[in-house]
Amino acid sequence: MTCKKMLKFNLIVAVCDNFGIGIRGDLPWQIKSELKYFSRTTKRISDPTKRNVAIMGRRTYFGIPANKRPLPERLNIVLSTTLKHDDLPDDVLLFPNLESAMQHLESVDLKDEIENVWIVGGSGVYAEAMSSPRCHRLYITKIQQHFECDTFFPNIPASFREVSPDTDTPLGVQEENGIKYEYKILEKQ
Secondary structure, three states: OOOOOOOOEEEEEEEEOOOEEEEOOEOOOOOHHHHHHHHHHHHOOOOOOOEEEEEEEHHHHHHOOHHHOOOOOEEEEEEOOOOOHHHOOOOOEEEOOHHHHHHHHOOOOOOOOEEEEEEOOOHHHHHHHHOOOOEEEEEEEEEOOOOOOOEEOOOOOOOEEEEOOOOOOOOOOEEEOOEEEEEEEEEEO
16 A cells, blocks of 8 residues: 655735735735746746646636736636636646545546645635645735725634745845835744
8 A cells, every 4th residue: 555645735815914815806015026036936847848736716816817828827716606617728627626636636647747736715715724734834925904894804823833934035024006015924833
């Protein structure tokens, strides 16, 4: 009997001072360099024969502008119990929950094609992900301002501690459009 290796994942999120992450299906702020960081980070691979996965809830998927979805150069997975496969493009996978998606990714057909798995939202998916033993790191952009939001990031479990940033993560406080923000990485201890 062979021991199946459990696939781990990372979360990536931008969150403001009041733990808000969204409003009316959109981002509460406009920070182009942060969106580029999200794109670069979730696409980054070291093995050119592999690709990354972006897992998100239904509202997050449909909150992405139509001309930008599915997210390019990543396998997109949507978690929903209300959507049907016909509601999504053929190359977007649909699962009822995070664990079923992860088990599919660990299947013989896919496990050798995947380098990194990213959880990209929303709130319920983040909460489920952080409580999973599969969760490795949180890539958090801390927006140092209060924004009106209707969607919030869940409480971060005490088991996560800040670690040194990746080599291509900008260091220190950044600023764009008068909004200050900083990139942080937390790892489950």
